[in-house]
Amino acid sequence: MPSILVIEDDDAIQSLVEDALNEGGFETAVASTGEEAVPLLKGGLVTYRGLVTDINLLGRFNGWEVARAAREVDPSFPVVYMSGVAADEWLVQGVPNSIMLRKPFAPVQLVTAVSHLLNGCLSPKAPDGPSG
Known part of the structure; x- marks a missing residue:
């Protein structure tokens, strides 16, 4: 079962995301900060198959920076961003071949986004992902 790292500092949203992914057949690990x-991500104790991250996080690192760190480990690491206010920055800040979900979103949208990335359904110049 693919393990997805979820980074979200809002407990209610964290729970919603975790439940949606678990019901979609994914294992989840949760972090509240970058x-x-x-x-x-960099420790290698667990091999995560994807990242779902909020953009505006408590602490020093934001979601953009966490995704870039994941891509240092694996240049094709699947990334799904979630944001209500920073979504417009995705084309500039987001890593290539990622997906942005604008809050609020339906749980099925999240599961579909993660599944698409894990199955390699985005091409390098996909219209719904930054081309980098």
């Missing part, structure tokens, strides 16, 4: 997430 400072928690980056060592998990």
